[in-house]
Amino acid sequence: MGRSPCCEKSHTNKGAWTKEEDQRLINYIRLHGEGSWRSLPKAAGLLRCGKSCRLRWINYLRPDLKRGNFTEEEDEIIIKLHSLLGNKWSSIAARLSGRTDNEIKNYWNTHIKRKLISRGIDPQTHCPLDGSATSNTTKAPSLDFRNPAPPSSEKPTLLINEAGNKCMPPADSSNDTKCNSSTTEEAPPPLEQNTPRANAIDLELSIGLPSQSKFKKTASFNSSAVSKLFCDFLQPAETPSPAMPLVAWPIMCFCCQLGLQKGQLCRNCQGRTGLYRYC
DNA sequence: AAAACTATCAACCGCATGCGC
DNA sequence: AGCGCATGCGGTTGATAGTTT
Known part of the structure; x- marks a missing residue:
């Protein structure tokens, strides 16, 4: 027997939220708090699925959200955390108060990726791109992972950043046996593929x-x-x-x-x- | 002015995970 | 141990605003 759908799709609205829906959701959560997302829509009188309500609240309506542009400092924090964690947006978001995983993910894809490429850094591996891509005029990489990644069967080798500090390798580069300079969009296999989640x-x-x-x-x-x-x-x-x-x-x-x-x-x-x- | 193109980001989708039974 | 449910996560899509031609 398969899992029941998270909602009765034929009876739910989709797409952009209206102000009235937002207000209903806000009012309900003010009164009852977050959680019980599955039952929330009905209780709040919303024709939305629970997932949609949760997402709307987490990513848009939460009162502690910081709106507006990312600062340079936030950029650098995101880059550093991404070099350590890979595409673990929720973990990165946990370090940046007021920012959501969705927001950081979007920002990464639209701004930071390009920024890193312009610096001559592969945004996936955080390694320098090859010579052709690294022009003389590009800035020095902010993170220079010069050590090759370890074979997947070994424990991670610590990497050296430009300041000479040792760092953990990018989480999602565990299967790369060398620092690949290509800019392929294909992300390397996730770390969990070879490692139990409870370890690395x-x-x-x-x-x-x-x-x-x-x-x-x-x-x-x-x-x-x-x-x-x-x-x-x-x-x-x-x-x-x-x-x-x-x-x-x-x-x-x-x-x-x-x-x-x-x-x-x-x-x-x-x-x-x-x-x-x-x- | 309008069409074409590009950038942005809210929202959706499918899957993974944790938990209770 | 296995199942179902609720929730969380990351990738992707699509609407729309902005820019260029």
């Missing part, structure tokens, strides 16, 4: 996310060297960025999950900060 992905899921149980309980990646580098990457700037207001004390070490005081080094991995929590 743990790192990504833990970045800057609020203390959601489903993320915390899978945080099992504990190679201290790798974790420390990850901690270093995640350290808050000396002056906290307005794009990262998730930072709130108390915090815990990302890799070891030990509680830390502000400015204190983790006694286990020597990383200073990591997993930020909401107060």
Whole structure:
């Protein structure tokens, strides 16, 4: 027996939302809170499927959304996170308060991709494009992953960015045995294809996310060297960025999950900060 | 002024995942 | 363990606004 459809399609509206529908949704969520998306449309008097309601709320109606252009700082954060996580838009969005995964995904596809290409960087691999594509006039890459990716059977090799810092390789380049300079639109196979979700992905899921149980309980990646580098990457700037207001004390070490005081080094991995929590 | 082209982004779709039974 | 349901995620589509010819 197959799964029942998420909604009775013949009785639901599709396409752009009207102001009245928006208002109904807002009013309902104000009164009852988020969740129960399947039953929400009926309860709120909306001829929409639950999924559609959820998407409309998450991506457009939520009061904490930041509208307007992305800042340069946000651009760089997105680029860095994408180099670490690949197309994990929701994880990236979790680090940029007020921005949705959909918004970041669209922004990536329409702006950042082009920006990286103009810098001579392959937006998928974050590697320099080959000589023909990298003109003399292009800016230096912001992230220069010079080390080849490891064979898929091995643990990831740490990469070096332009500042000389070691980084995790892009999550979605795990099957690339070398830094491919082509700009093919075909994305490499996802990491999960060869790795159980509970392994390598743990790192990504833990970045800057609020203390959601489903993320915390899978945080099992504990190679201290790798974790420390990850901690270093995640350290808050000396002056906290307005794009990262998730930072709130108390915090815990990302890799070891030990509680830390502000400015204190983790006694286990020597990383200073990591997993930020909401107060 | 209008047609053609391009860019943007809201919304949709299918699949994956987690959870309760 | 297996099933069904609810939710979340990422890729894609399509409407529309903006720009160019």
